[in-house]
Amino acid sequence: MTSRPAAPPPLREAEKSGVPGRRYAGLDGLRAIAVALVVGYHLFPPSVFPGGFVGVDVFFVISGFLITTLLLREHAATGGIRLGAFWIRRARRLLPALALVVTVCASAAWLIGGDVLLRVGEQVLGAFTFSYNWLSIAGNADYFGLAAPELFRNFWSLAVEEQFYVIWPLVLPLFLLIPRTWGRVGATLLLAAASATWMASVTSSGAVTRGYFGTDTHAFGILLGVGLAFALEQVLRSAALRAEPPILLAGGWRVVTLVHDTTAQRRTRRVTGVIGALALIGLFVVAFVPATPTAATFPGMLVAASVLSAVAITAGVWPGSAFGPAIDRPLLRWIGDRSYGIYLWHWPLLVLVVAGVQGTGPEVGFAPLLGVAVLAMTLALAEVSYRWVEAPIRRLGFRGAARALGRRLKGSPDARLGALATLAATLMVAGGTSAAIASAPEMGSAEAVVTAGAEALESAAPEATATPSPAPTEAPATDPVDEVIPAVVTGDQISAVGDSVMLASAPALLARYPGIQIDAAVSRSTYAGPGILENLAAAGALRPYVVIALGTNGPVNIPSLERMVAVAGPDRTVLLVNAYAPRSWIPGVNADLAAFAQTHPRVRVVDWAGAIGAQPQLLAGDQIHPGDAGGRVFADAVASTIDAIELQRAQIQHDLAERLYRSSREKVTQIQ
Numbered sequence: 233m234t235s236r237p238a239a240p241p242p243l244r245e246a247e248k249s250g251v252p253g254r255r256y257a258g259l260d261g262l263r264a265i266a267v268a269l270v271v272g273y274h275l276f277p278p279s280v281f282p283g284g285f286v287g288v289d290v291f292f293v294i295s296g297f298l299i300t301t302l303l304l305r306e307h308a309a310t311g312g313i314r315l316g317a318f319w320i321r322r323a324r325r326l327l328p329a330l331a332l333v334v335t336v337c338a339s340a341a342w343l344i345g346g347d348v349l350l351r352v353g354e355q356v357l358g359a360f361t362f363s364y365n366w367l368s369i370a371g372n373a374d375y376f377g378l379a380a381p382e383l384f385r386n387f388w389s390l391a392v393e394e395q396f397y398v399i400w401p402l403v404l405p406l407f408l409l410i411p412r413t414w415g416r417v418g419a420t421l422l423l424a425a426a427s428a429t430w431m432a433s434v435t436s437s438g439a440v441t442r443g444y445f446g447t448d449t450h451a452f453g454i455l456l457g458v459g460l461a462f463a464l465e466q467v468l469r470s471a472a473l474r475a476e477p478p479i480l481l482a483g484g485w486r487v488v489t490l491v492h493d494t495t496a497q498r499r500t501r502r503v504t505g506v507i508g509a510l511a512l513i514g515l516f517v518v519a520f521v522p523a524t525p526t527a528a529t530f531p532g533m534l535v536a537a538s539v540l541s542a543v544a545i546t547a548g549v550w551p552g553s554a555f556g557p558a559i560d561r562p563l564l565r566w567i568g569d570r571s572y573g574i575y576l577w578h579w580p581l582l583v584l585v586v587a588g589v590q591g592t593g594p595e596v597g598f599a600p601l602l603g604v605a606v607l608a609m610t611l612a613l614a615e616v617s618y619r620w621v622e623a624p625i626r627r628l629g630f631r632g633a634a635r636a637l638g639r640r641l642k643g644s645p646d647a648r649l650g651a652l653a654t655l656a657a658t659l660m661v662a663g664g665t666s667a668a669i670a671s672a673p674e675m676g677s678a679e680a681v682v683t684a685g686a687e688a689l690e691s692a693a694p695e696a697t698a699t700p701s702p703a704p705t706e707a708p709a710t711d712p713v714d715e716v717i718p719a720v721v722t723g724d725q726i727s728a729v730g731d732s733v734m735l736a737s738a739p740a741l742l743a744r745y746p747g748i749q750i751d752a753a754v755s756r757s758t759y760a761g762p763g764i765l766e767n768l769a770a771a772g773a774l775r776p777y778v779v780i781a782l783g784t785n786g787p788v789n790i791p792s793l794e795r796m797v798a799v800a801g802p803d804r805t806v807l808l809v810n811a812y813a814p815r816s817w818i819p820g821v822n823a824d825l826a827a828f829a830q831t832h833p834r835v836r837v838v839d840w841a842g843a844i845g846a847q848p849q850l851l852a853g854d855q856i857h858p859g860d861a862g863g864r865v866f867a868d869a870v871a872s873t874i875d876a877i878e879l880q881r882a883q884i885q886h887d888l889a890e891r892l893y894r895s896s897r898e899k900v901t902q903i904q
Contacts, residue, residue: 257556258548260568266290286537296457339664362394381593420459471551508547508555573614718878723747730781740863783811
C-alpha cells in the first residue's frame, strides 16, 4: 500500500528487449505428455497408444501459442519484431540437436547398410532445409505404410513447425492491423477450419500421407495455438504486470500488493484444475483410438486433440491456475525440457536397432524388449544432447560456443584433450554422413525384387493370346494294375493373375513353367481380378489352370472371388494363393480364402503363407516380397498344388478304370 497514487508498473527488461523472460506453467508438462504419446505409438505398437501420433498435434498447438505469445510481447514492448534476433533464437534452439542426430544416425546407418540407407541423401537435405515433409510428398513416401523405413521420417513435423517460424513473424503484422481481439481470433480460426477442411478433402481422395504431411493441410493445430495466443494476450499481460516486483517511488515510497486467498481465487484454482484434468483425459482417450484412412481420423482425431490441447494450455497458463503447476512436476518438467531431443532421437534409433537386430524395418514388427532398449537409449542420448550440445549453444550462441572451444584448445591438457575429442567426433560423424549418402542404394530390397520381376516379364517371349489353350497332357494308357501316373501340366496351360508378390516371383514362375501367362502389378486387390479374367476369356486366352494371388493389399472381396470362379467356368481349376505380410488383415484374408475353397469344388488354396512362413529370411526387408530364393518357394508352392490336383485326378481315373476292368473280367468269367 502507499499514500501516493500508484503508478503503472514499468516493463521488465525482458519485455523491453523482446527476449523471452518467463515460462508459462503447464507447457513443460504438456510437452512431456505429447512426446510420451508419440514415443509410445512408435516404440510399443500396437497396444500402447494406437492413436499416439496425435501427440504431434499437441506440439503444434503449443508452438503456435508460445511463439505468437512471445512475438506479441515483443511487439507490445518495443513496437516491432526483430526478425533476425527471433530467427537466430530459433536456430540456436533447433539446429544443434538436429545436426547431432542426423550425423550420428546417418553414420550408424552407413555401418549397418541395406534398406536404412534408402533415400538418405534426400532425407538429410530435407532435415537441414526444413523441407522434409514436402520432399517426402514429392517422393510418394507413406507415413502409415510398409515401405522401406525412412531413417528421419519423424522430421516431417519439425519441417512444418520451422516453416511456421519463418513465415509467421512476417504475417503477424497483418493480423495486428485487425483492430479487435475477437477479429484476430476469428480470422485465425477461419484459417484453421479451412486447413482442416482441406485435409478432409485430400484424405477422402485417398492421399492420406499428403494430407498428413502437408503444411497447408496440417496447419490447423498451429493456427489454433495462434488464435489462443490472441485470445489470452490481455489476460497474460495483465497477470505479468501484477507479478512484477514491488515498485520503488521517489522519496522511498514502495507500492506493494496485499494478496488474499479470496473465494474467487479458490474457485479459479478449482475450475482450472477440473477443466485441465478433463482435457488431459480426453487427450488420452483420443490417443487410444486406432487410426483409419478416413476423415474421421484425418482430420477428425487430430482436430479433437488440438482443441483439447488448447483447453489444457488455457487451464495451465490462466492466472492463479492450479493445473499448470500440478503437471509441471519434476519428472514431467525434465522430460519436457528434453522433449525436442527425445522426439528427434527415438525414431532413427528404432530404425537402426531393428535393422541391426532383425534386418527389417520397424513396420514389420519387433519384440517389446527392443522398444524398451530404444527408449533407454533415447533418454540417455537426449540428456547428453541437452546438457553438452543444446544448452551451451543456447546460452553462448554459435560464435560463443566456438570461442569457448577455442579457449579449451589453448587451455590445460585435460581441456585440450576434451576439445580434440569433440573435433574428432565431429569429423567422424560428418565423414560417416557423407559416406552414407554416397553409398545409398537407388532402391530398397522390396522394390528391387519387384522391379526384377517386371523386367523378367518384359523380356519373356509374348504368347499368342488368341490361340486356344491346350488341356493338360493326359497320362499314357496303361493297364489299370500299373502305377498311377498324373498328367504333366506345362506353362502354356496356366494363367496367373496377381499383385506385387506374384510380380516379384515372376522369374521363378517363368523358370518353373516356361510359357506361363502372368498378369501381375503393384497394389492390386481382389477387386481387380474379375475384369482381368473377363478380358482373357473374351480373347480366348484363359487357360485350364487359373492362379490368383491378390490377398496382400487388403481384405478379400467375396463377390469378386465368385465372379472370378464364374468366369473360369466348370472346365478350369482356380488356385487361390494365400498371403503372407505383417499386416493386420492377412489372417482374415487367409481364413476367407480357405472357407471359400471348401465350398467350391474346383477351387484350391496354394499355401504360400505356410511355405514362406518357415523361412522369412528369403523375403526382402519389408517381409512381404520374395527375393530369388523366396520366388522359388512361391513357384514350388504353386507347382506342388498343381501336382497334387493332377495326382488326385489320375488316382480317380485309375480307380475307375480298375473297377471297370475288374467288372469286365467278372462278366467274362461268368460267361465262360
